[in-house]
Amino acid sequence: MYKTKAYTATSATSPLTGTTIPRRDPTEHDVQIEILFCGICHSDLHSVRNEWSEFMPTVYPIVPGHEIVGRVTKVGTAVTRYKPGDLAAVGCLVDSDRTCPRCKAGLENFCPNLKLTFNSPDTHLGGVTYGGYSDSIVVDERFVLRVPSNLDLAGTAPLLCAGITTYSPMRRNSVGKGKKVGVVGLGGLGHMAVKFAHALGAHVVVFTTSPNKKDDALRLGADEVVLSRDASQMQKHAGSIDFILDAVSADHDINAYLNLLALDGNLTIVGAPPKPLGVSAFSLIFGNRSFSGSNIGGIPQTQEMLDFCGAHNITADVEVIPMQKVNEAYERLVKSDVKYRFSIDMASLDAE
Numbered sequence: 001m002y003k004t005k006a007y008t009a010t011s012a013t014s015p016l017t018g019t020t021i022p023r024r025d026p027t028e029h030d031v032q033i034e035i036l037f038c039g040i041c042h043s044d045l046h047s048v049r050n051e052w053s054e055f056m057p058t059v060y061p062i063v064p065g066h067e068i069v070g071r072v073t074k075v076g077t078a079v080t081r082y083k084p085g086d087l088a089a090v091g092c093l094v095d096s097d098r099t100c101p102r103c104k105a106g107l108e109n110f111c112p113n114l115k116l117t118f119n120s121p122d123t124h125l126g127g128v129t130y131g132g133y134s135d136s137i138v139v140d141e142r143f144v145l146r147v148p149s150n151l152d153l154a155g156t157a158p159l160l161c162a163g164i165t166t167y168s169p170m171r172r173n174s175v176g177k178g179k180k181v182g183v184v185g186l187g188g189l190g191h192m193a194v195k196f197a198h199a200l201g202a203h204v205v206v207f208t209t210s211p212n213k214k215d216d217a218l219r220l221g222a223d224e225v226v227l228s229r230d231a232s233q234m235q236k237h238a239g240s241i242d243f244i245l246d247a248v249s250a251d252h253d254i255n256a257y258l259n260l261l262a263l264d265g266n267l268t269i270v271g272a273p274p275k276p277l278g279v280s281a282f283s284l285i286f287g288n289r290s291f292s293g294s295n296i297g298g299i300p301q302t303q304e305m306l307d308f309c310g311a312h313n314i315t316a317d318v319e320v321i322p323m324q325k326v327n328e329a330y331e332r333l334v335k336s337d338v339k340y341r342f343s344i345d346m347a348s349l350d351a352e
Contacts, residue, residue, distance in 0.1 A: 001025060001125065005349045006134035007323055008061040012050040015327045016133070018349075021063060023138050024124040031082050031144045032074040033090065038132035039067030039158035039316070040342040042188070042249070045330050047119060059119055065132030066092045066117040067160040069153050070346075079141045087147035089306065091160035092117055092296055094129060094139050106300040108143075133323070135349055145303050148310025155315025158188065158341040159306060161296065162316060166193040166245060167305040168297035169268040170200060173243045177201035182237070182244035184228070184257055186213045186220075189247035189270055191317060191340040194220040197245075199312040205237060207257070216339070220317075234260070239287065247271045258283035258291060266290045316341045322348035 004023050007016045026032045044064035046052050068090040072082050082088060096103050096111035103111050115121070118131030130137075147156055166189055175181055181202040183193045190206070197204045198221025205224045206217040214225045226233045234256060241260045249271040258267055258279070265287065269277075279291060297305065309315065317340045321329055329342045 004135040006063045006130060007326060008063045008130075008133075009048045010061045012048070012058070016048065016330075018323075019061075021130050021134060022125055023130075023136060026074050026076045026138050028076040028078040029140050029142070030076045030138050031072055031079060031088065031141050032136060032138045033068070033070040033088050033144070034073050034136050035068055035070040035132055035134060035346045037069045037154045037157040037320075038065040038344045038346060039161065039318070040065075040326070040329055040333065040344065041067055041158070041161045042333060043161075044131075045333055048330070056119070059128045062119055062128075063130035063133050064118050065134070065344075066090070067157045067162070068117070068132035068137060069147060069157045069160070070136075073136070075141070081141050081146075082144060087149060087153070089145040089147050089156065089160055090117060090132070090137060090139050090143065091145065091164065091302055093299070094120075094143050095123075098142070106298040108298045109296045110298075133326070133344065135346065143299060145299070145306055148306060150313065151310055152315050154320045154343040154345070155318050156306075156309070157343050158192070158316035158318065159309055159314075160302070162188050162192045162341060163309065164297045164302045164305050165189060165270050165294070166247070167196050167308070168301055169245060169270065169292075169294040170196055170243070171301070171304075172294070173266050173268065175200045175202050175243055179203070179242045180205065180240060180262070182207060182241045182257070182260060183222070184244060184246040184252075185248040185271065186210075186217055186340075187247060187336060188316075188338075188341045190245075191216075191220055193245045193247060194222050195314050197221070199308070199314060205241065207234075228256070239263075241265060244268070245270060249273055251275055251277075254278070254291070255280045255283045258289055261287060261289045264288050266292060268292050268294050270294050316343075318343040320345050322351070324348060324351070
């Protein structure tokens, strides 16, 4: 066991502050990684403030962070995929039972015994797992990912959650040339969805309530931008969209978007509105449409996503901050005051 610097919260109302935490020494299958950048995901904030207490209560102290990019510093004796000096990444998962049908299918994210990067039981040291707001981390090589060398590392970090969350449903719905794709909401998730849909060759339509986001949407790869409060603009796309990715976490009229779907079209929601959405059965029945959700992706698909990003030079648009500004970043995140993700420069921990 060794100690490493980290930022932690000790209660739902306390700020994140500097401390030291224990990490296990690498076992034979482990990879030790010096963390260079860690993205800030909205779920970090929800977890720190215990806002998901009904289904995922927070255990304190908590070290959040599951969008991790770094450099390998040490490997176990049985590790074959990585060596010191390699660029590597860790996402939302650090372990699973590896034997269930879901794991065998490469869907570790649905394993009933999965271990999350933070706030899951730590089978090695006891207590709970600690995330990426820290100097280093030790993870089994089966849950470590390769980072293409051409990608900007600060912008790569959010790919480990925002990236795979939007990439996975697009692959499942065969987004590509000849398809018309809608993206609802242009935030941390939505801006990645636009980039992926464009790179996959689809015709991309962004739906937003903010007129001032039009130029950004076009820059990111959108072909059209629709103001969703304008009924005439919405009507122009009725019954014409093959796939819609809904990345909005606020309450909104889901039927307005279901009615835009073409025959056999699908709307997948990846945002998490706080209240149930009222879905009209007729919005689905007339058009043989489907409405579904999506949850990140397994390890094989996450690696596929990173390789796709390497081939197309795709990263998140980020604002890089020092660790010492994380609490300010959380307050700005609540106000959607970032384009489009925060990425923490972990070298700033050396100033502690």
